Amino acid sequence: MEKIDPNTTKGPYGNNRRSRYDMAFQDWGSADTDQSMDCPICGFEMTHLTHLEVYARQEDDKLTTKVSVDLYNGKTTIENIEGQTDNPSARRHGQILKGHCESGCNFSIEISQHKGNTFFRPEVEGRCPHN
Numbered sequence: 001m002e003k004i005d006p007n008t009t010k011g012p013y014g015n016n017r018r019s020r021y022d023m024a025f026q027d028w029g030s031a032d033t034d035q036s037m038d039c040p041i042c043g044f045e046m047t048h049l050t051h052l053e054v055y056a057r058q059e060d061d062k063l064t065t066k067v068s069v070d071l072y073n074g075k076t077t078i079e080n081i082e083g084q085t086d087n088p089s090a091r092r093h094g095q096i097l098k099g100h101c102e103s104g105c106n107f108s109i110e111i112s113q114h115k116g117n118t119f120f121r122p123e124v125e126g127r128c129p130h131n
Contacts, residue, residue: 021122023109039101040109040122046102053096055087088112088121104129 025035026045038045050071057064064085068077088094088110095111110121 021107021124023120023122039103039105039107041105041107041124042101042103044101044103044105047099048101049097049099051096051098053086053098055085055089055094055096057087057093060091088119089114098125 021040023040024038024043026038027033027035036045037047039047052069052071054067054069055064056067062082064081064087066079066081066085066087068079069075086096088096089112092113094113097109097111098107099109100106106125108123108125110119110123112119112121
């Protein structure tokens with residue numbers, strides 16, 4: 001496979017774009033209860049995930065397979081993309097969850113890995129009444 005240089009605007013490299021938002025979860029007070037994700041923009045606990053994008057590639061490969069799923073209607077698309085993509089990982093695979101909260105924020109959460117660490121990077125997608 002043909003290799004490309006890492007996308008240094010992504011991931012934990014020199015031009016890392018740290019999100020100004022933090023991931024937070026609700027603990028419902030019981031040891032046998034799962035945690036729920038708060039909105040990474042405003043902190044409201046009522047969130048809905050709407051889309052999932054998965055980017056799969058071997059380290060530094062030029063070709064990336066992108067799988068997109070609309071979580072409401074189940075429509076799934078698969079495409080092969082050459083070169084740098086919207087993949088949150090500079091060198092390998094990554095995921096993006098998109099959603100909204102019931103107070104009006106639209107967000108995306110980029111998930112990537114680097115040297116044994118998993119990074120979550122939330123960002124505003126489109127409108128947000130709190131910004």
